[in-house]
Amino acid sequence: xxxxxxxxxxxxxxxxxxxxxxxxxxxxxxxxxxxxxxxxxxxxxxxxxxxxxxxxxxxxxxxxxxxxxxxxxxxxxxxxxxxxxxxxxxxxxxxxxxxxxxxxxxxxxxxxxxxxxxxxxxxxxxxxxxxxxxxxxxxxxxxxxxxxxxxxxxxxxxxxxxxxxxxxxxxxxxxxxxxxxxxxxxxxxxxxxxxxxxxxxxxxxxxxxxxxxxxxxxxxxxxxxxxxxxxxxxxxxxxxxxxxxxxxxxxxxxxxxxxxxxxxxxxxxxxxxxxxxxxxxxxxxxx
Amino acid sequence: xxxxxxxxxxxxxxxxxxxxxxxxxxxxxxxxxxxxxxxxxxxxxxxxxxxxxxxxxxxxxxxxxxxxxxxxxxxxxxxxxxxxxxxxxxxxxxxxxxxxxxxxxxxxxxxxxxxxxxxxxxxxxxxxxxxxxxxxxxxxxxxxxxxxxxxxxxxxxxxxxxxxxxxxxxxxxxxxxxxxxxxxxxxxxxxxxxxxxxxxxxxxxxxxxxxxxxxxxxxxxxxx
Numbered sequence: 001x002x003x004x005x006x007x008x009x010x011x012x013x014x015x016x017x018x019x020x021x022x023x024x025x026x027x028x029x030x031x032x033x034x035x036x037x038x039x040x041x042x043x044x045x046x047x048x049x050x051x052x053x054x055x056x057x058x059x060x061x062x063x064x065x066x067x068x069x070x071x072x073x074x075x076x077x078x079x080x081x082x083x084x085x086x087x088x089x090x091x092x093x094x095x096x097x098x099x100x101x102x103x104x105x106x107x108x109x110x111x112x113x114x115x116x117x118x119x120x121x122x123x124x125x126x127x128x129x130x131x132x133x134x135x136x137x138x139x140x141x142x143x144x145x146x147x148x149x150x151x152x153x154x155x156x157x158x159x160x161x162x163x164x165x166x167x168x169x170x171x172x173x174x175x176x177x178x179x180x181x182x183x184x185x186x187x188x189x190x191x192x193x194x195x196x197x198x199x200x201x202x203x204x205x206x207x208x209x210x211x212x213x214x215x216x217x218x219x220x221x222x223x224x225x226x227x228x229x230x231x232x233x234x235x236x237x238x239x240x241x242x243x244x245x246x247x248x249x250x251x252x253x254x255x256x257x258x259x260x261x262x263x264x265x266x267x268x269x270x271x272x273x274x275x276x277x278x279x280x281x282x283x284x285x286x287x
Numbered sequence: 288x289x290x291x292x293x294x295x296x297x298x299x300x301x302x303x304x305x306x307x308x309x310x311x312x313x314x315x316x317x318x319x320x321x322x323x324x325x326x327x328x329x330x331x332x333x334x335x336x337x338x339x340x341x342x343x344x345x346x347x348x349x350x351x352x353x354x355x356x357x358x359x360x361x362x363x364x365x366x367x368x369x370x371x372x373x374x375x376x377x378x379x380x381x382x383x384x385x386x387x388x389x390x391x392x393x394x395x396x397x398x399x400x401x402x403x404x405x406x407x408x409x410x411x412x413x414x415x416x417x418x419x420x421x422x423x424x425x426x427x428x429x430x431x432x433x434x435x436x437x438x439x440x441x442x443x444x445x446x447x448x449x450x451x452x453x454x455x456x457x458x459x460x461x462x463x464x465x466x467x468x469x470x471x472x473x474x475x476x477x478x479x480x481x482x483x484x485x486x487x488x489x490x491x492x493x494x495x496x497x498x499x500x501x502x503x504x505x506x507x508x509x510x511x
Contacts, residue, residue, distance in 0.1 A: 052360050052511040075363035086358035088349055090304035099300045102293040103362040 002028045002064070004150045004182035010048055010058035017206060019044055022058070024201040024211040026150075029179035031172060033193035033214065034186035035272060036203040037280050042186045045203065046154050049184075050080065062150065076104060079143020083155040085135050089128040093121050093138060097145075104146035112145035133164035140171060151175060151183045157192055165189065169196045190272035200272065204279055214272075221275055222258065225250040226265035235261055241278025252278035294364060294372025295379060301355065302345040314338040319395055328392035328403060329411040335391060336415045339384030343377045343423050344442065347435040356511045370431065370502045374495070377423050385416045417491055422449060424498035432505035 003025040010022040019041050026032045036042050048055040049062075051071055060067035062074045080086075087096050093116055101107040116123055119137040127135065136156045143151055151172070157165045169192050172183050187193065193200065193214070200217050202210040210217055224239060227248045236242060238260060239251035252270060253261065314334060321330035350356060359369050389412045396403040426442040433441070460469065476483045 047511070050357075050360055052357055054510065072363040072365075075361060078361070080361045082357075084354075086354050086361065088301055088304065088353045088355065090349075091300070095300055095303070099297050100358075100362060102296065103290070103364060 003061075004028045004063060005049065005184060006059075006061040007045070007049065008059045008061075010045065010055050010060065012044060012048055012053065012055045017041070017044070019048070019055070019206045022203070022206070022208055024208055026182050026184055026199065028182050029176060030198040031176055031183040031185060031196050032199040032201060033190070033197035033272070034184055034201050034203070035188065035190055035193065035276060037188065037276060040203045041206040042203055043154055044206075046152060046184075046186060049152070050075075050078075076106065076146065077149045079140070079146070079148030079151045081136060081139040081143060081151060081153040081156045083158055085127060085139050087127050087138075089126065091127050092124050093127075093141075094123045096127075096138065096142065100142060100146075106147045108145050108147070112141060115141035115144055132159050133161070133167075136160065136164070136168060140168075144175075149181050151181075151185075153183065154186045155188070156185075157187055157189050165192055168192075172196055188276070190276065194272055202275070202279070209279060217275065218270060218272070220255055221252050221270050221278075222255055223250065223268040223270045223274055224253045224261065224265050225268070226262070230262050230264055239282075241281035243281070251282070290364060290368045291372045291375060294368055295376045298346045298372065298376040301349050302342060305345060305349065306342070310338075315391065315395075318391065319399075322392075322395050322399060322401070326401060328396050328401075328408045331392040331395050332388040332408065332411050332415055335388035336381075336384060336412075336419055339380050339388075340419045340422065342384075343380050344426065344430065344435065344439070346373065346376065347430045348439075351435040354511075356509075360511060366507050367503060370499065370506050373427065373431075374499055374502075377427065378420065381416050381420050381423070385412045388412060388415075417487070418449070421491065421494055422446060424494045428498055428501040428505055431502040431509070434509075 004027070006025040008023050010019055012019040017039070022041070022045055024032075034042055034045070044053065047053045048058075049060050049067065051067060062070075063077060065074055067074055087099070091099065097109065097112055101109065101112075113123075116138075119134070119141060121130065121134055121138055121141070127138070130138065139156075140151075153172075157168060160168070172185065173196050175181055176183060185193065185197065197214050199212065200210065200214045201208060202217070210220075221240075225248065228244060231239075231249070238253050238257045239249070240253060242249060242251040252274065258267060314337075318331040318334045321334055322328065324330070346355075356369075359366075364372075389408060392408055393403050393405075422445045425445040426438075429438045429442045432438070464472070
């Protein structure tokens with residue numbers, strides 16, 4: 001299986017935060033969700049992938065090419081969608097085309113016009129006059145107009161209403177119907193990923209704690225609830241993100257550990273959001 | 288080079304929304320008032336060149352506000368190209384505004400029915416162009432190193448420091464050389480205009496090249 005993106009042993013240190021040996025890969029033709037709480041290192045990883053910051057060690061390959069040595073060739077094939085556009089807020093959609101098109105050898109002006117029409121974006125409207133959802137759509141229009149093979153999205157859905165988020169998810173699903181296209185979708189709104197992601201990479205405190213298929217992750221853990229008297233101190237160690245309250249406890253455990261816990265406890269399927277919350281609470285235990 | 292030229296165009300598109308006629312009319316009005324007061328076209332050229340000099344910093348200001356450096360990376364514009372393109376943009380702005388200032392000063396003098404000395408106006412425009420490009424050569428590395436918000440105060444210092452430096456250099460020259468020696472030197476320079484122009488160009492080129500190399504070094508180190 002070819003990989004659209006391979007990140008291998010990425011390290012980057014700041015005074016108060018560091019990426020530690022970040023490694024993961026996205027197989028071509030799939031959507032990978034990149035999850036983690038705020039400040040976990042999602043944006044730093046993405047900026048390293050895009051060479052916006054210089055990482056201290058590690059390697060990033062896109063479409064089998066080194067991201068630094070072949071930046072020109074690679075970036076032509078990447079579409080970037082961030083939480084807010086990099087475009088000048090007084091530009092119009094027509095200015096955006098005039099600004100970016102000379103730098104893409106496969107820019108398709110007709111396609112851009114059609115996409116603007118499809119997204120109901122007025123070519124003469126200034127970016128600052130567009131809603132957040134429209135801005136995201138504009139970035140997607142640019143990405144699709146230069147035939148990007150990999151979309152990298154960094155928190156594009158934060159602040160969007162459910163309808164706009166659903167539309168975006170549909171667009172991404174459409175995008176990967178061509179098996180040569182892939183998506184890296186960083187978000188902390190995990191509901192979107194539960195709908196469309198094939199793979200999940202989970203980053204916590206600068207370290208990758210899981211990378212693999214979404215289904216395997218959701219099968220790996222279960223939500224567990226019960227009374228405080230039902231588990232021993234030893235068994236509590238098996239609960240990740242243990243939260244004790246007056247009526248009992250809840251938390252998350254590995255499916256493999258169910259046999260070591262009392263049968264009287266309630267085990268339920270877990271969501272990505274609950275995994276993030278429990279992992280975040282139980283990071284020391286997990287390590 | 289193609290990418291550098293595309294970058295010059297990108298810089299133009301970046302500042303285009305702020306190149307308003309209203310601003311131009313304000314500067315033209317100021318230019319007219321200055322000509323009325325001084326009776327010379329040089330003041331009109333000067334004020335219009337200041338207007339242009341301000342616009343050279345706009346790509347930094349607008350870019351920083353909108354995070355445009357990240358856009359350059361996504362467009363695969365190498366950092367060397369960004370620096371080269373920005374210098375070419377500054378030069379283009381200087382030359383275009385020099386031409387405009389020359390034409391406007393002619394029109395203003397004509398409207399005010401004053402005598403227009405074409406040769407003198409050309410010389411003033413050329414000197415202004417060189418002075419402003421030297422000021423920009425000092426400013427650009429500061430912008431590339433610190434970004435617009437942090438650099439704007441320091442970057443405007445050359446406008447004030449350059450006249451002071453000229454006065455200081457003149458007084459130093461007076462202390463080191465006698466009046467006679469200075470007179471001889473000036474006479475020699477006037478007699479050897481070609482050498483003087485060559486020396487001027489060489490000095491200007493050296494300043495611009497040093498400035499360019501410094502900008503390159505600073506921008507390559509910056510994280511976006």
